[in-house]
Amino acid sequence: MTVLTKVPEAAQVTKADLEGLSPKEIRSIVREGRWTGGTEGLARGYAQANLIILPQEVALEFLIFCQRNPKPCPIVEVTDPGSPMVTQVANADLRTDLPRYSVYKDGKLIDQPSNIVKYWRDDLVGFLIGCSYSFEEALLGAGIPLRHQEEDKIVSVYTTDVPCVPAGRFAGPMVVSMRPIKNHQLVRAIQVTSRFPATHGAPVHVGDPSLIGVDLNKTDFDTGVFELGEDDVPVFWGCGGTPQAVALASKIDFMITHKVGHLFITDKRSEAIAAL
Structure with a gap:
């Protein structure tokens, strides 16, 4: 178990407190709800990823869409249906390991929680999309x-x-x-x-x-x-x-994404993920 010596136990943290911490350490703090801010500038040198979670019934169509549009939608990892776990770019839980999410129902934003445990369903598929x-x-x-x-x-x-x-x-x-x-x-x-x-x-x-x-x-x-x-x-x-824009325009009835600027921090160096 990693011991976070830089950050006080059970305390809300500032962005300065996160400077120099590893992606795993930052995700641990995020999972505990102690950091719900943006990820810009955190874990420098490590790749970050956008998140979109969709029902399995539209997942294949979305995968094809990403393959046809690699510039805005480069896929980094796809989860198994019903599983919130990522295993390739990190060992992490997509329900808890991003600082803030956006939940859409029938094309409308209904919530921006710090975890999506209560929204998770057995038919959901998570996609991590490369981030600039x-x-x-x-x-x-x-x-x-x-x-x-x-x-x-x-x-x-x-x-x-x-x-x-x-x-x-x-x-x-x-x-x-x-x-x-x-x-x-x-x-x-x-x-x-x-x-x-x-x-x-x-x-x-x-x-x-x-x-x-x-x-x-x-x-x-x-x-x-x-x-x-x-x-x-x-x-x-x-x-x-x-x-997000395309799924909303396409009237997908349920979707979860990261809140803009609040991304998933991977364990992969940016150089290593450059040409996956």
Whole structure:
């Protein structure tokens, strides 16, 4: 059993308390309900993943949808039907090991709990989708600053007018995350992130947001707006919010996801998961 010497027993913690802890240690604190905040910047160097949980009757269609749309929906792991346990990227319980969830019924958000034990059903299948948080350490290592980390905010997220390739009842728009990148660092940012196809890879769009139906002042999923600074260029990556937007558009009657910014932290280094 791991002993957490840095964090007081049975106490709520701050983000500073979590600095330097392993993914397993952080998940333990999350499981106890002592951290329900975002995961941006935690367990640096380790891959994080988006979560979507769906009824088994639509799971195969969703799997095909992800395979047809690998940029916004790169699959990291799929659970057995009825089992909340992940075994490949960590040994963890999807019901308890994320800080905050979003529960949807009949297309409406009904709850954002810190665990989903009471909502779990024997017909549910969990999907972990690669997250762009996983390549941010590599961007920082290349000397590319990240505005949202500097301001301790969630990265900006937008729903585009770019349609995904449909599969069965799953059809809808691509969702993207946006990071302002200095013009002289654009090529380097593309080079760095292209090495991580399992966590969205290279950008899907660079420059004029109107070309993909985005207004930078109107974000989605309760994320913040970032003003572009001098010589900043908006750069857009595929986002794990896409499955949520598509499932809602497709009127799936029951779905559980992570709350945006509150992701599953894996035990895999980002470099190791880069090209799964």
